[in-house]
Amino acid sequence: MLAPHLPMLQVVVPLLMAPFVVLLRPRGLAWAAATMASLMAFAIAIVLALSVVGDATLTYRVGGWMAPYGIELRVDAFGALLLLVITGASSMALLGGQRSLERALPPTREPYYFSAWLLALTGFVGIAVSADAFNIFVFMEVSSLASYVLIAGGPDRRALSAVFKYLIMGTVGATFYLVGIGLVYMMTGTLNLADMAGRIEAVADTRPMIVAAGFITVGLALKAAIFPLHIWLPNAYAYAPHVTTAFLAACATKVALYVLLRFDFLILQQHLSGHAFQFAGYLMPLAVLGILVGSGVAMFERDLKRLLAFSSVAQIGYMLLGASLVSVSGLHAAILHMFNHALAKGGLFLAVAAFAAVTSGWRLEQIGGIARTMPWTFAAFVVCGLSLIGVPGTAGFLSKWYLVTAALEHGALGIALVCVILLSSLMAVAYVWRMVESACFAPDFDAETDADSTPNRDFAAFSHLLPTILWIVALANLYFGLANALPLELAKSAARTLLGGLP
Template sequence: MIAPHLPILQVVIPLLAAPICVLLHSGRLAWLLTVAVSWVSFAVSVLLLGQVMDGGPLSYELGGWAPPWGIEYRIDALNALVLFIVSGISAIVLPFARASVEREIESERVYLFYTAYLLCLTGLLGITATGDAFNVFVFLEISSLSSYALISLGRDRRALMAAYQYLILGTIGATFILIGIGLAYMVTGTLNMADLAERLPAVSGNRTVQVSLAFLTVGICLKLALFPLHLWLPNAYAYAPSVVSAFLAATATKVSAYLLLRFLFTIFGVEFSFEAMQLGVILSTLAVLAMFVGSLVAIFQEDVKRMLAYSSIAQIGYIVLGISLVSVDGLTAGIVHLFNHAIIKGGMFLALGCIFFRIGSVQLHDMRGLGRRMPYTMAAFVVGGLGLIGVPLTAGFISKWYLVVAALEAGVWPLAVLVLASSLLAVIYVWRVVEVAYFQPVPDDKAAAKDKATLGEAPLSMLLPAWVLIGASIYFGLDTSFSVGVARAAASSLLGLDLAEIGS
């Protein structure tokens, strides 16, 4: 009977596989093990999501100790979707990783790379699955420390500085989160999330509870890279190995967005977080700033990975804006964009990884004429860019449509206008790449001529994963029954509503 143990298997399988990678001491064997573990984890997440959507939330008691005395893993629609995203992205990017990692990382470090990767996967899955607040911090440290190591493995020497900067700011964020959890424990005497949710309303007037929420919000927003706490993100994405950029861009900030939802809605509650503490006004203001500042800075980037990194800051703004509206439609929009942005940005970073594999650069001026030399790769990038803009028939359009509808229904039409205006900025930075790749001639120098003779598409093992994610962004732009259906179930659960009451 494996089914009752799926919540713990989701975390334990990659955790146990990580030290096995070290014992294997072989890059190829470590890759095979990591691929197998990721696909098993994805299968587990699919089963968990199916169980939750059919039968409601699942509770797993570790060691047979009943909560709140023991540690509980609790799976509902929201974290089941995030588990699906994290494990699904991992399963797709790992076939891409074999050739990419062998090209970008020294051969003697490859097995260590996959060890750190599995630890990062374990941490992200653990943060999402656990129902214990202190466990959140433990898994946060596991994922963060392994992320620093993964980023530092980039060939560019600036990768070390990017990892160090991320370490400093990430440690500050984790410390804030730990202080917030400690203050909540001091007042309530419990770390179980469900128990905290029951006990906190009785002491909501306590200054300690208010300070706890403040520390947690700032710490999580730093991990989320919400403007102006985003300074670690551009360098981390730009100088990390290609597969690391794709994996972290699609998963790490999404798990942080999940944490923000979990603490604000489930643990502290809507009344305290958004009425007493007025976080809605603060978050919506920062979200709008993120949407415009991220897109404006992206326009002026010459490194296309940095361009996508600043684009991610803007896209995080859309997610947080949906959260700040505190309505079923707003939360649905935020959660749908959490899902859609993961597949779009993951696919675009994989396309850039294919480009780097062939030309050794992702600088804009080095991509001249690439639309004719690597047509399938550039097509994937462009389709992903259309999703970022929010063109109809893409997943990005669905996100922004629900966000605009939510803003209009909340009576804040200026927010709807700002969403549309910020989307136009995405046209500019996506067009810059299109113009260089399709409308500028291939360089005439001898080195470029030699490259032109040998250049072609990246191996199918790299190109296919990129197109799987980009294809998914088109599919979920045409059929929203899964993405919107699960998001709406999660939104209604966060607001304590019955899905039947609000319609489909």
């Protein structure tokens, strides 16, 4: 009975829960309610993903109004994969993060924080299921506004100035996107994406369409933190509460990238002459620069969270590089990497939350000796780190392998790109090793400082759930590296859909 309504329920469940959570004052209740809503969304996402395997598409007409007059929701393989990433990241972060958040937030602020969390979740899943350009804008702003709250919710005052920068740049990006879809609407008279793709042919080479393509691409690139528009990202991730970072790092930029790919491939490239070439020519150098600069800065960063954030900039570069090859295999690698990177980076940031529970900070020297205090948690951290590098047997290896294969289809250019990927992987080895080195071999940092400021090193008393969740994520990294059935299938079908009309 509920099955046909699942695309709508995916959005409605967290949305309706959000105002309810504000009312739950007793400690822990708000967390429990938010976690339940998030797990329900996760369950819906799994059902949706299983039902779109094999190039199926689910559509839902809101209120029974026919598209293109009514609002349409549409879940295809790409959207379903993204839904898995979003709801999975949210559920894991909430489950593992209860105690870490209790420490970061004052009790009175807790219900509001979880309410904002659910709104962010609503916005992200809304973007993934929406088939209407303007709805995507609204959901994008819902998710962004809620994420600003999530980032600024913690005790660190540097988060405030970081989030202000994010707010300004995020709003400029969203407004650029709004200008772009305004121009497209002006020329085609529709906002429904499928309808737009059909009507755009008639006005393909007019100047407003070219301007619109530029506005949409740049606006979404800002949101997706594509180099050199990434400068809001490192500080926003570094100073946010750890659990917020784990959630946002796993999905926030990928959602914007998802819209960018869908718009550029399904609507613009298939109908504007030469757009595929412009897309590749413009974004490939940015992707390469992003990979090299992101990894390069990460090698010299001493703040653990900033290090991982800069590595995220590089990883977004990989996804973009795959997409800018404009081939089925390239897109396949890019989309698969969205999933795999979320697994690895989400796990790493959750591990940082665990480390921060027993240390006085998360600079490299402050996590000194953490491997001796909490070996199991640290082992999970290493597994996720290996997946980030792309060591065979982990999820990260598969997507990098596909990326290299896709690049090699392009002759001499491809070989240069493979060199870039190899170089960047070596840099990843270097920065992951720096973290491992200081965790294993450096002296205990807190033992040398005065005893008063030393926090309780007893991690077992802190939380049982966090290490369990961390290991689930780490094992998922291994599982999807060896038996990559569902994401592989979805990514392949998504890549085919995106390139459907191209030769």
